[in-house]
Amino acid sequence: MPRNRRPQDRETKSAEIVAAAATLFADVGYEKTTMAAVARAAGVTTTTIYWYVEDKEALLLAVLDHLLATILGDLEQLVDRSPTDQLLWIVERLQEQSRLVTTVHALATTSEAVGAWHDGFHELTDAMLAEGLREVGVPEERVPAMTRLGVFAIEGLLMHPLPPQEQRAVLELLTTGHGHG
């Protein structure tokens, strides 16, 4: 048996478990997803999961980390696009994961680890949005408040699906300072 076969397998199986959890969390929701269901979807026993992950919350964090890494990876392909385009693309991606977004918010106050993840995520997206605003020519002293408002708007759109035109109207109001014409 080759020396490096085990680690390979370990990563593969771990990835399968995380992938199964990601799908179920997005479809059924975190709270309603059973560890047994994750195990079934991943083709292992329930107890096996605990060999790869400390508990259900750690599984959630693994899913979040994987998701974030995937999004950031795909984003590299879009470096040449405008910051606004990049942001809109992120919104689309997160919209598919709105259940996970609300779950993170719900657990952020209760769980130290999820709270830390949430803070880290916002540091990243805040910085990205601020950068975009500066590139668009927003004066420096307005950047912080606009960044906040922008993030709030994005989260709001994630959690309250709106018809495309209304969604667009909100984002236009946000960026240009006046609603549609």
Added chain:
Amino acid sequence: MPRNRRPQDRETKSAEIVAAAATLFADVGYEKTTMAAVARAAGVTTTTIYWYVEDKEALLLAVLDHLLATILGDLEQLVDRSPTDQLLWIVERLQEQSRLVTTVHALATTSEAVGAWHDGFHELTDAMLAEGLREVGVPEERVPAMTRLGVFAIEGLLMHPLPPQEQRAVLELLTTGHGHG
């Protein structure tokens, strides 16, 4: 035994159960609050709760309804204040209940009933905010988008506590169209 004693008692005890649940939901969170804990706090047996309420979710809805009624009741005292003042006052009240806010969002997609409550709540707050914007002189065609953005900002502030000055900066940017000076 007087004819009307029972109904009185029933309402009292029901109110005690809902009050106990409201406190625990706000402090510990909905998911982490045990029906046994609610019962203990209300001075009844766990099973007794099920005489007054169908299940845990119905208990949540009772808490939400009571909270909303209380807030709207108190708001009557402030009719002479400006819409902005009224809104700020509501934000403060909801800020004490941010756990409940995230819980509603988390369950809104899963539960029909919570989803309906959430929609009703937004209809109400959206209408209030729109009214306030009109009174402040916002042109009619900008009202819808600004209302949306305003609600998103408020929810954002509820879920991401900010230092007072930054909170103020966001609200000012929202209402005046430019950040602090």
Added chain:
DNA sequence: ACCTGAACACCGTTCAAGT
């Protein structure tokens, strides 16, 4: 009508035992 103790189903997690 209202309340209860005992019991049930379900779920996250642990553990002793296997390979």
Added chain:
DNA sequence: ACCTGAACACCGTTCAAGT
């Protein structure tokens, strides 16, 4: 090192039995 079946603790909920 990795995996499992059996068992445990906990929780929402039900039910037969009481007043």
